[in-house]
Amino acid sequence: MRPEEVDTVLERMAHDDAWPPTPPIAASVRKRVERRPQPTFHPRRTRTSARGWRRTFVAAAATALALTVALSISGTVRTAVADLLGVVGIRIGFSYDGDVSPRPHRSIRLGKPVSQATASHLAGFDIRVPTHLAGPPSFHYTSDVGVGGMVSVAYPRSATRLSEVDVLVTEFAASVDDVYLDKQTNARTAIKFVSVGAEEGYWLSGAPHILYKVDSDGAIHKETVRLAGNVLLWEEGGITYRIEGAPTLAEAMRIARSLR
């Protein structure tokens, strides 16, 4: 078979007769979802149309500039909102097509510094720490993310400069009805489905994405808008985990597997 003939054969194989017949799936799926209805739809999401999200993004980008998070967006903000994914408590939006050039420094507001024991007490669950990373880390608590607040486990480059964080592990208990963190990615951010142990998650890599907190009305917490680098996200046992700053997916996985 000549190489150019492969294309022709592939095109012929698109024909229905070339495939095993599709089994009847629709009725089975309907019966399954009827047995377990969707979670109650949160009002703030109904108010957030695709158009609204575009406005939200523009507002986020403007805020980011004002906060000198140093976005330089070239090109036009694309109107299409291609996709929306996420894990419990965190929403991933794919909203614009432009170049984002972050400055090396990122301003991160992690909340008040606490001990690991206090962090676990305040959050209401046992905070897990990656044994793969050399410590000691610092623990920070903020009450405005998650059901009982969010704990950040930070591994700073310098003990005196928490704005420069090598790796950040955040953990919070989330309700399936609520979104606390929004991520707005662009076309240069790759979003990959991954498995973290038995759980499904996402690996966001490439161009940094915009991260910010939203309140119960869907409004942005302006002071929280910042750029985030590579991130691994997943939910496990009712806790949403987020590892930011690992250079590769393999390294992020090693950190995730070492959580104790």
Added chain:
Amino acid sequence: MDGQLLGDDELIQRVKKGDAHAYEELVQRYQDAAYRTAYLVTGSTAEAEDAAQEGFVKAYYAIDGFRSDGSFRPWLLAIVANEARTRMRSVGRREALELRLAENPPERSAAPSPEEEALARAEARRVAHALSRLSADDRLIIGYRYFLELSEKETAVALGIRLGTVKSRLSRALARLRQVIEKDERS
């Protein structure tokens, strides 16, 4: 339903309000694409059926986060493909199974002679056999573009890759496919 063909956006809005019948309509619309995506990954009709069904169920519970803009299909296929990969990993079958495409000869524009029909079937089997020896990523990008006829943008969303890399990845996958076919023919 209302006796009229509703668009995806309208169906999705109904699903978001808890209309399971609207979701059944969406499933019927995309079950071929979902099943074939799962089959490309698993090479097993039974695993593909389970993965497609489970993918649809997961998509239903995740649909609250989907923003309607006509890109439901790649969003769904990404979930189904991930489910298919997970199932393959869980049963410990990392090796690609034999894709059994083209058991029936595809129709052609002019009535083929028995010889042409036999040749077409043999060619399709060779290509399917070669495909089954590629990685799941390669099978998916070839499948999305040739078999499911996804656009480049849809392919990028379905694979979770950047739009700008679709062409180069497809080109590399096709090159590997041709290499496998050539190797088969030499042996």
